[in-house]
Amino acid sequence: MADEMTERIPVRKTYKLFIGGAFPRSESGRSYPVADADGAFLANAARASRKDVRDAVVAARKAFPGWSGRTAYNRGQILYRIAEMLEGRREQFAAELRATGLDGAAARAEVDAAVDRWVWYAGWADKLAAVFGDPAPVAGPFHTVSVPEPTGVVGIVAPDGPLLGLVSMLAPVVVSGNTAVVVASEPAPLPAAAFAEVLATSDLPGGVVNLLTGYRAELAPRLASHEDVNALDLTGVPDADAKPLAEAAAGNLKRLFSRPADDWSREPGTARIRAFLEIKTVWHTVGA
Amino acid sequence: MDVFEYAPAPESRDAVRLRASYGLFVGGEFTGGGGAPFTTVEPATGEPLAEVATADAADVDRAVAAARAAQTAVWGPMPGRERAKYLFRIARILQERSRELAVLETIDNGKPIRESRDVDVPLAAAHFFYHAGWADKLGHAGFGPDPRPLGVAAQVIPWNFPLLMLAWKVAPALACGNTVVLKPAETTPLTALLFADVCRQADLPPGVVNIVTGGPGTGRALVAHDGVDKVAFTGSTEVGREIARTVAGTRKRLTLELGGKGANLVFADAALDEAVEGVVDGAFFNQGHVCCAGSRLLVQESIADEFVERVKARMATLRVGDPLDKNTDVGAVNSAAQLARVTDLAAAGEREGAERWSPPCALPEHGFWFAPTLFTGVAGAHRIAREEVFGPVLSVLTFRTPAEAVAKANDTSYGLSAGIWSEKGSRTLWVAERLRAGVVWANTFNRFDPAAPFGGYKESGHGREGGRHGLAAYLDV
Amino acid sequence: MPDRGRGCDAEPLFVFPVARGPSAAAPGTDVVAPTSLGDAGTVSTETRGQAELRALLRGLPGVDRVGAEARAARLAARSVKAAAKARAVDLAISMVDLTTLEGADTPGRVRALCAKALRPDPGQPDVPSVAAVCVYPDLVGAAADALAGGGVGVASVATAFPAGRAPLAAKLADVGAALAAGATEIDMVIDRGAFLAGDYLKVHEEIRAVRAACGAAHLKVILETGELGTYDDVRRAAWLAMDAGADFVKTSTGKVAPAATPPVVLVLLEAVRDYRAATGRAVGVKAAGGIRTTKDALRYLVLAAETAGRDWLTPDRFRFGASALLNDLLMQRRTLATGVYSGPDRVAQD
Structure with a gap:
């Protein structure tokens, strides 16, 4: 039989963008x-x-x-679902990461850490208001409470560490109710593009996370200057490129977050959650 | 007249496979007990359901030892993020087995399937989800950078929300790194024993959760055991007092969630339809077997007559009967003993001069049943205005001014819950500030959420369960 | 099997009368609370002043949104099964105002709809007729001809439906034309702009004027609750309409989203219940727009029975303004009869 002679030809995957819950190609028809x-x-x-x-x-x-x-509880459930779906695809992502140059053990460790990161942030959804909000004991007959709220649409320029860095930047943005536009790593975009498939099957509503692959120098300035973006995380941008982006972001006074891309494997603090929160203080009279 | 009503819509009992007898759950294994087994009864029929082992002092010893070993060797040292994963697993399994748990809870407790399905089981799962998230964030809870667990927790829970009270106890204890020995109520042990199976499916390390069944003797042995570091009790104020005496002078930490005599304060400017709904739900939810039940209605005198008529009209539409019927609103009283107590207190209400009313009601012949009952003309000195009935009985009193409403609401030795019904926010907050109660609901009642602390002032107990504040009960802080 | 009891409703709480078209509701039949449309009672006939109306409407108790929605959701969980469901489906069919309100409506389309209204499922002769066919005024003649003698009402939207943005004289001419062509029921829209601007008197006067023009025809007043924004205003608008003489209060035109929702209908049912307690006059409720499935319809019947009372379970007191709903009811009816899930090929797609 010819079958014994013929090697099976693998079916390759087309990597696309992730916008509004759908997977379009670039409207430009370009690829790299x-x-x-x-x-x-x-x-x-x-x-x-x-x-x-x-x-x-x-x-x-x-x-x-x-x-x-949505209720914080519901957001937490969905973030946990992302962790579950990613866990179910550990082999796939380990292979994606090996292709970017990690050895087998490091690739597996990074996938595991990425799963655990979603679990960690999932637990924050219904706690961050209790930790970062508080009653304000004002002097007078008022009931006054300060509550954290999401700031809006957050632009994320992801670092070149292809999965854990992306996850570590994305999860704290969406956990509080922000939505995100992500520019993936330019040299290693495929794990991010594959990660969109996890997001698409995790009960996450379409449009909450939108993921673009392409040339950072082309996309990041557009995101930084966009007047309907409320905040920007520039952690993935090399220091030399950050200043013009920050200047562009000043046009509509975006909240800016940029910390040196530190060791992603460490347990994150809460800075990334807090960076994309507004605090709203509500006063109400008290009197019979 | 060719008419019909809702056809019976019973939930199938097939979701549950009852065993003839149940053992204790100690060190990850089901074992026999040294005491004489007891029988758990289906309240809706009075028929026996299963025989359950009684843990004697030696069994309690074993359970505490298993909990101690697990705490020292496995659960205490385990990183929070890994403990969290076990709690998430338990939460997921509770969701996956929700039908089975709901039906079993309804059979063993007598509560309507609608409540066990829509309230008890989903909330129990939510408590595990919520506390799973704390397990690796305890340093952010406001108790210092690295708060430590207490050790072994002895937990004794009541029969009104068997699985939910288990979740309120077990989830925070485990999240904080403690291990537990839990005693479910004598009349409702079955969902706790099913929970033991959930722990096994989750591969929870043996000894982290131990369940000892039995009567008051088992509870006393557990609470008094030298090997426990923490006692958590939910139940009557009477037993709570006894436990407080037992642990007096020991190093044990104690939290108590006890009785209540909650009031719903209805002001003339309330959204009346919703207030009626809340008052009826507050009094008759779970047959009134709720420590935070709104068993007193305090209504502004200017609308009292009209409001009470509306409450009566709504009570007349409550459907009392088969707890497994999806259309049932009020199920069976949990036990013969509780039925006797409710009956006795209602009789006292009549003797003391209050006017008793129930809608026309055809109660089942077998099992333990009490029709939803309303007392008007109740005075603050009447027993039904002061004692916890823990049954479907609502006492109506009136007030004239906000200050009087507050004074009457606080005129009790309890301090667990209150409801305020008014469309005026500033008055609601003014009243809320003055109520001596651990939970105050405005324009709603009987709301529970793992993120919201729950607990009482005064003789309703001390400590809080749920939310950031609830963690303090299981941390050495 | 031990007696598990039926509970407090020794008088069955939730009962449906045998469903019949309105034509069958003769005295002495088995309708629970026989009434004719617009049954007798006191309708305010004296002119009210603006201040008086404001005091009346603003004195109504508020509606707590969370509580009202929770109550509606809880009643939606009621389970209606087996024989009860079969009767409920027939009752729902008999309450349908089969509606077509499109710019592309033609006499042919209306005639087809009328045939369906009279005999919804020719394969099942025991299916009751619907309550009425609802069309634009210029097609009332076609509908009246097609329905003649069949016992199905001819309803027409009038008063510059759906926006109501026309002078009163034009609205009254609209009504007059529909009546002259044979309409037996008028579905008018209120002036939402005037209502939201606080000009309750203008709304009241318009309804009274249309009420007077209607004569013996029955008046349904469309509140367009989707434009009112709050349940408080839904309640106020309902009381305003009832006080001005409405025979029915109706949720929606179907041209604005959201149309009928369970909490809105709950608030209307509370209003008609309280209005009857206050005045002795029973007003009907019509849920219109967005009701497409049997499940939806049954939930509204449960709401009506447990809120206003089971004497609202008659086409004289409760209606569905719908088009696609009828086919779903017919498919459910077949499913109940055969035990096999039915499909759209089994019912006419008019």
């Missing part, structure tokens, strides 16, 4: 080749355009009222 650590061709990634940035922000804005309006 992605190579593994040895320089061998892996796949073509979609090369998003400024119009894709625009569409992603529109999708994120549209998703914001629904996502921020």
